[in-house]
Amino acid sequence: MKVLVIGSGGREHAICWALNKSKKVDKIYCSPGNAGTDKIAINANIDVLNFSNLEKFIKKERIDLVIVGPEKPLVNGIVDFLEKRKIKVFGPNKYSSQLEGSKTFTKKICDKYNIPTAKFKIIKNKNNLSKILKTFSLPMVVKADGLAAGKGVYICYHEKDLRIAIDEIFKGKFGLAKKVLVEEFLDGEEMSFFIISDGKTFKVFGTAQDHKKVGEGDIGPNTGGMGSYSPSRLENKILEKKILKKIIRPTLKALKDKNNKFKGFLYAGLMIVKGEPYLIEYNVRMGDPECQTILPRLKTDFFEIINSCINSNLAKINIKWSDKKSLCIVLCAKGYPGNYKSLVNIKKLKKILLKKNEFIFHAGTKIKSSDIISNGGRVLNFTALSESFKLSRDSAIKLIKKLNWKNGFFRKDIGFRVINK
Numbered sequence: 001m002k003v004l005v006i007g008s009g010g011r012e013h014a015i016c017w018a019l020n021k022s023k024k025v026d027k028i029y030c031s032p033g034n035a036g037t038d039k040i041a042i043n044a045n046i047d048v049l050n051f052s053n054l055e056k057f058i059k060k061e062r063i064d065l066v067i068v069g070p071e072k073p074l075v076n077g078i079v080d081f082l083e084k085r086k087i088k089v090f091g092p093n094k095y096s097s098q099l100e101g102s103k104t105f106t107k108k109i110c111d112k113y114n115i116p117t118a119k120f121k122i123i124k125n126k127n128n129l130s131k132i133l134k135t136f137s138l139p140m141v142v143k144a145d146g147l148a149a150g151k152g153v154y155i156c157y158h159e160k161d162l163r164i165a166i167d168e169i170f171k172g173k174f175g176l177a178k179k180v181l182v183e184e185f186l187d188g189e190e191m192s193f194f195i196i197s198d199g200k201t202f203k204v205f206g207t208a209q210d211h212k213k214v215g216e217g218d219i220g221p222n223t224g225g226m227g228s229y230s231p232s233r234l235e236n237k238i239l240e241k242k243i244l245k246k247i248i249r250p251t252l253k254a255l256k257d258k259n260n261k262f263k264g265f266l267y268a269g270l271m272i273v274k275g276e277p278y279l280i281e282y283n284v285r286m287g288d289p290e291c292q293t294i295l296p297r298l299k300t301d302f303f304e305i306i307n308s309c310i311n312s313n314l315a316k317i318n319i320k321w322s323d324k325k326s327l328c329i330v331l332c333a334k335g336y337p338g339n340y341k342s343l344v345n346i347k348k349l350k351k352i353l354l355k356k357n358e359f360i361f362h363a364g365t366k367i368k369s370s371d372i373i374s375n376g377g378r379v380l381n382f383t384a385l386s387e388s389f390k391l392s393r394d395s396a397i398k399l400i401k402k403l404n405w406k407n408g409f410f411r412k413d414i415g416f417r418v419i420n421k
Contacts (some may be wrong), residue, residue, distance in 0.1 A: 002062060003303070004029040005041070006048050006078070007069030010330075010363035010381040011288035015069060015302075016041045017361070018295045022303035029063065035372045036362025048073050051081045058087055065090065067306060068264075071285055075101035079263075088310050092264040092284045096255055099266070099282040103145050103181045106282055113250040117279045118183040118271075129166060132182050133159065141183040142166060143281075144174040153212075153222055155185065188273035189417070190280070191232045192290050193243055195268075196305065198314035199261035202252065204240065206297065206321065207232040208290035209417070214337060216413045223337045224378055227414030229327040229389055230293035234272050243270065243277045251282070263309060292361045292381045293326040327392035327415050328383040330363070331400055331408045336377035344374045344407040352402055357385035358395055379408060389415045 003025055005012050013036040019025050020040045031054070033043030046057055049072065058066065066082060068074055068091035077094035098105040110117040118141065121132055132140070142154040142165040154165035162182075169180050194205040208230040214220040247268055255262050267283040267290070286294070295302065299320040308317045333340035346365070349372050354360065361383060364376020380403075384395035393415050400410055 001025050001064045001303070001307075002027045002029070004031060004044075004058060004061075004063045004066045005033075005037070005069060006031055006066065006073055008032045008034050008037075009069065009288050010361040010378070011286055011291040012069040013037050013361040013363070013381075014292045014295045014359075015067060015286070017359070018298065018302035019067075022301050024301070024307075025303050029061065031057070034362045034375070035365035035367045036360070038367060048078075049076060051078060054078075055082070055085060055087070058082075064088065065307070065310065067091070069285060071097070071100050071283065074264075074284055090264060090306050090310060092262055092266075093260065095258065095260050096262045096264075097284045099251070100284045103143055103281060104179055106279075107181065109251060109254045110279060113254050115247055115250050115279055116277065118186050120181055120183045123166070123180050123182060124178065125170070129163065132162075136182065136184050138162070139185040141185055142169070143181040143183070144169045145179040145181055186271045186273055186278055186280075188271045188278070189234060191234050191270045191272055191277075192228070192287055193232075193248075193268045193270055193277075194286070194290070194294065195248055195266050196309060196314065197252070197262050197264065197266060198309040198312045199263040200312050201315045202248070202262075202266075203314060203317075203319055204244075205265065205319070206230055206294040207235045208287065208293055209233070209415075210287060210290055211411060211414055214332075214411075216411050217416075221337055223332070225287070225289045225330060226332070226411045227327070227329045228287070228289045228293050229325070229392070229415045229418065230290065230297060231325075233418045239272070239275065239277065243268065247277060247279050288363075289328045289330055289381050292328045292359070292383050296357070296359060296383060296385050297322045297324065297326050322385070324357070324385045324387060325389045325392055326383060326385045327389050327396060328361075328381050329393070329396045329400065329410050329414050330378050331380040331382065331403070331405065331410045332378050333364070333374055333376070334407055334409050336409075340377055341407060342374055342376065343368070346372045346374060346379070346403070346405055348403050348405070349380075352399060354399075355395075358399065359383040359385075360399065374407065379405075389418045390420075393419060 028041035030037040156162040361381040382396040384392040
């Protein structure tokens with residue numbers, strides 16, 4: 001089988017790595033890919049939002065299956081486009097992708113189907129602010145309605161912060177914004193909960209904990225993710241039943257009621273408050289960097305799982321997991337998520353020898369004249385699998401120190417909630 005993976009980040013490198021372990025996969029392509037995928041796949045420099053050119057490439061190379069990594073092509077309707085042309089593709093269609101593409105779309109489903117979530121208001125201009133101040137007490141959470149690469153969220157403790165957040169979003173900091181979501185603040189612990197679905201049935205696909213804030217101790221602006229660990233420390237059967245009953249099943253029913261089947265990964269960002277789950281947001285793909293911690297724990301052939309979804313027989317697959325603890329630390333370019341220098345040589349990377357259960361997944365990298373150089377804010381993902389989160393974190397940090405990349409920085413406290421100092 002020939003498989004094309006769409007995307008260029010650490011998530012896509014991890015997906016290619018997992019596919020590469022399958023005996024049923026003969027050749028992997030990645031578009032556009034990065035310096036890491038280049039080692040195990042054929043990188044194809046194609047604009048993945050130009051669906052017509054992508055279709056020509058797929059047909060030319062006789063690709064059997066397409067796996068879509070990032071959210072933007074999904075929200076733009078890549079699945080609908082390829083399915084109309086009889087090309088097998090894994091991911092949700094355009095309608096279902098609104099779960100991530102529009103936070104107000106998801107909130108309206110929560111409202112109608114009694115899915116537990118933070119109380120909210122949708123505002124269409126800055127003049128609505130006075131009503132908001134009468135509705136909720138500070139702190140409040142302000143979110144851009146559309147895609148914002150994990151950065152369009154503000155926690156506002158003062159009225160001044162609230163006004164700045166709403167003003168920045170309406171001025172287009174995260175793209176064109178016609179609506180802004182304002183929510184009550186939920187005080188609890190976050191959890192990333194994943195399922196995989198073939199449109200008929202679904203199965204749980206692991207849990208993780210992401211670290212969004214740029215600074216140690218969870219301070220500073222939001223990023224696309226500074227690290228993660230899997231499984232979540234909150235994971236247990238009682239909570240899982242609540243999540244499936246109160247959140248996942250009602251959401252899939254809402255889509256079904258509109259004659260839509262969800263096929264792909266569904267990622268529920270949750271806040272757990274006194275043992276009860278509340279939906280913060282949905283993503284319609286694997287998380288990044290959560291994917292880089294979940295896939296190393298997977299024992300079952302990843303390709304067979306994806307292929308079973310394409311053929312609508314996921315129910316026949318028994319998904320098995322390692323009991324080991326996985327932790328990922330993201331090495332970022334200095335200045336991220338603000339201004340940072342790119343195209344910087346990562347000189348020692350090729351010399352680092354990885355032990356069993358140690359992984360380096362590339363994110364913002366590319367090859368230039370046989371050198372590996374940085375090509376983004378989040379550059380490399382260092383992941384380790386071991387008997388404890390502490391050992392995994394120690395291994396990841398040791399690898400980063402060996403690399404000794406002067407243009408990079410990282411959080412040394414990833415997993416602080418599960419690691420005793």
